[in-house]
Amino acid sequence: xxxxxxxxxxxxxxxxxxxxxxxxxxxxxxxxxxxxxxxxxxxxxxxxxxxxxxxxxxxxxxxxxxxxxxxxxxxxxxxxxxxxxxxxxxxxxxxxxxxxxxxxxxxxxxxxxxxxxxxxxxxxxxxxxxxxxxxxxxxxxxxxxxxxxxxxxxxxxxxxxxxxxxxxxxxxxxxxxxxxxxxxxxxxxxxxxxxxxx
Amino acid sequence: xxxxxxxxxxxxxxxxxxxxxxxxxxxxxxxxxxxxxxxxxxxxxxxxxxxxxxxxxxxxxxxxxxxxxxxxxxxxxxxxxxxxxxxxxxxxxxxxxxxxxxxxxxxxxxxxxxxxxxxxxxxxxxxxxxxxxxxxxxxxxxxxxxxxxxxxxxxxxxxxxxxxxxxxxxxxxxxxxxxxxxxxxxxxxxxxxxxxxx
Numbered sequence: 133x134x135x136x137x138x139x140x141x142x143x144x145x146x147x148x149x150x151x152x153x154x155x156x157x158x159x160x161x162x163x164x165x166x167x168x169x170x171x172x173x174x175x176x177x178x179x180x181x182x183x184x185x186x187x188x189x190x191x192x193x194x195x196x197x198x199x200x201x202x203x204x205x206x207x208x209x210x211x212x213x214x215x216x217x218x219x220x221x222x223x224x225x226x227x228x229x230x231x232x233x234x235x236x237x238x239x240x241x242x243x244x245x246x247x248x249x250x251x252x253x254x255x256x257x258x259x260x261x262x263x264x265x266x267x268x269x270x271x272x273x274x275x276x277x278x279x280x281x282x283x284x285x286x287x288x289x290x291x292x293x294x295x296x297x298x299x300x301x302x303x304x305x306x307x308x309x310x311x312x313x314x315x316x317x318x319x320x321x322x323x324x325x326x327x328x329x330x
Numbered sequence: 331x332x333x334x335x336x337x338x339x340x341x342x343x344x345x346x347x348x349x350x351x352x353x354x355x356x357x358x359x360x361x362x363x364x365x366x367x368x369x370x371x372x373x374x375x376x377x378x379x380x381x382x383x384x385x386x387x388x389x390x391x392x393x394x395x396x397x398x399x400x401x402x403x404x405x406x407x408x409x410x411x412x413x414x415x416x417x418x419x420x421x422x423x424x425x426x427x428x429x430x431x432x433x434x435x436x437x438x439x440x441x442x443x444x445x446x447x448x449x450x451x452x453x454x455x456x457x458x459x460x461x462x463x464x465x466x467x468x469x470x471x472x473x474x475x476x477x478x479x480x481x482x483x484x485x486x487x488x489x490x491x492x493x494x495x496x497x498x499x500x501x502x503x504x505x506x507x508x509x510x511x512x513x514x515x516x517x518x519x520x521x522x523x524x525x526x527x528x
Contacts, residue, residue: 176407204426204473209374212422216414220458224410228402248461251469251523260418263446263465264458271449271457275402325449 134158135319136182136189138173138226139196141166143291144243144308148195151312155320160186163196173222176229183233191319192230193241194223199261201254215257220264227272227281239280241318242269244327246287252299266327273325280324284314287330306330332356333517334380334387336371336424337394339364341489342441342506346393349510350517358384361394371420374427381431389517390428391439392421397459399452413455418462425470425479437478439516440467442525444485450497464525471523478522482512485528504528 135152139145140161153159161167162182171182173196183189197219200211223242230240247255248262262285269283288296290305314328333350337343338359351357359365360380369380371394381387395417398409421440428438445453446460460483467481486494488503512526 204470205429207426209419209423209426212419213414216411216418216462220414220462221407221410224454224458225407228405228407231403247469248465249468251465251472253473256422256466256469256473259465259469260422260462264414264418264462267446267449267457267461267464268454270447271445271454272402274449275451275454 133190133319134160134188135191135193136160136162136186138162138192138194139243142195143289144311145195147308148193148312148315151309151316152193152319155316160189162186173226174217176225179222179225179229183229186233188235189230189233189238190235191239191241192226192234193315193319194226195243196222197243197261199258201258203254204256207257212257212260215261216264219261220268223265224268227276231276231279234279237278237280239282239319239324241315242281242283244283244285246285246303246329248285249329250287250303254299269327270325277324280322282318282324282326282328284311284318285327285329286311286314331388331517332358332386333389333391334358334360334384336360336390336392337441340393341487342509343393345506346391346510346513349507349514350391353514353518358387360384371424372415374423377420377423377427381427384431386433387428387431387436388433389437389439390424390432391513391517392424393441394420395441395459397456399456401452402454405455410455410458413459414462417456417459418466421463422466425474429474429477432477435476435478437480437517437522439513440479440481442481442483444483444501444527446483447527448485448501452497467525468523475522478520480516480522480524480526482509482516483525483527484509484512
C-alpha cells in the first residue's frame with residue numbers, strides 16, 4: 133500500500149516508518165521539518181497542500197500530536213486550545229480532507245493515548261485531547277464507510293521510560309514494536325471505529 | 331447548598347432548576363440571557379466576572395453546551411472549533427476558575443452525552459466534544475480533590491423525542507427526571523471522576 137505517515141520524525145513516527153516499510157508498504161513521510169513532505173497538519177490549508185502533493189494514497193497513519201502538561205491550576209484557556217489544535221484538530225483534518233483523497237477502501241489510523249482512560253496529574257489537556265480523538269473516531273467510522281478509521285491508544289512507551297517513568301508510577305509500559313503491530317492491524321485489517329488500547 | 335447552574339434556560343437547565351430547588355438548594359442561575367446572572371461561559375473573562383458576581387458556592391452544575399450537527403463531508407475546521415468552544419472550553423473554565431471559588435469540598439457537575447460512546451451520523455463534532463469532556467473529568471478529578479468533578483452523560487431526552495427521535499432510531503430515551511437524579515447524585519454524593527451514563 134501507499135501510506136502517508138504524519139508525525140514521521142518523532143520517536144513513534146520513525147519506528148513506524150521502518151515497521152511499515154518492512155511490511156512492503158511505500159511510505160510518504162510528513163512532518164513540519166524532516167519529512168519527505170514538509171507541512172504542519174495543524175493548519176487546514178497545509179493539510180490541503182499536503183494531500184495535493186502526496187498523490188494517490190491507500191492509508192493515512194498519524195503519529196502526530198502535542199499537548200501542554202501542567203497542573204489544572206497552572207493551565208490557561210490557551211493551553212486547552214493549544215491541546216485542541218495540537219492533537220485534535222489536525223488529526224480530524226487528516227480524516228475530513230482525506231475522505232476525497234484516500235482509496236475507496238482506504239483507512240485512517242490516528243494516535244491517542246492512555247490518558248483518555250487513566251489520568252495522571254498535569255494531564256488534563258492531554259486527557260481532553262485523547263478523549264476527543266477516541267470519540268471522534270467512533271463517530272467518523274459510521275459516516276466514512278467503506279473507508280475506515282481507527283485509533284491507537286498506547287500507554288507510555290518502554291523506549292521513553294528514561295524521560296517519563298516518573299509520570300507513570302506503577303503503570304505498565306508498551307514497546308514500540310507492539311504499538312507498531314496495532315498500526316499494522318488497523319491498516320491491513322478490516323475493522324473500523326476501533327480504539328486499540330495497549 | 332448554594333449551587334450555580336449554568337445553561338439554566340435550556341430544557342434540561344430549567345428542569346434542573348426546579349429539581350435542585352425542590353431538594354432545598356439555593357440556585358444561582360446563569361445563562362447568556364434569562365438567568366439571574368447573564369454571562370457567556372464560552373468567554374473566560376465572562377466566567378471570571380460570573381464567579382465574582384456569584385459569591386460563595388458549594389457546587390457548580392452545568393447544562394450548557396452547543397455543537398454543530400453536519401455530515402463529516404459538510405463539516406469545516408470552524409465547526410469542530412465551534413464545538414470545542416461551545417461545549418468543551420466553557421465547561422473546563424467553570425472547573426479551572428471555579429477551583430478557587432467553590433467550597434473546599436464543593437463539586438462540579440458537567441454535561442456530556444451518549445454520543446461520546448454511541449455515534450450517530452452528523453455527530454462527529456458532538457462526539458468529539460463529549461469525549462473531550464469525559465476524559466477531562468477523569469483527569470481533573472485526581473487533581474482537585476477534595477473538591478469533586480463528575481459528568482452526566484444522557485441519551486436523548488424523552489421530552490425531546492418530538493424534535494430528535496429521527497436521529498436516534500431504536501435508541502432508548504431518558505426522562506429528564508432521571509437525568510436530574512444523576513445531577514443530585516453527583517452534587518449530594520461523594521464520588522468524583524465519574525461519568526454517570528444514562
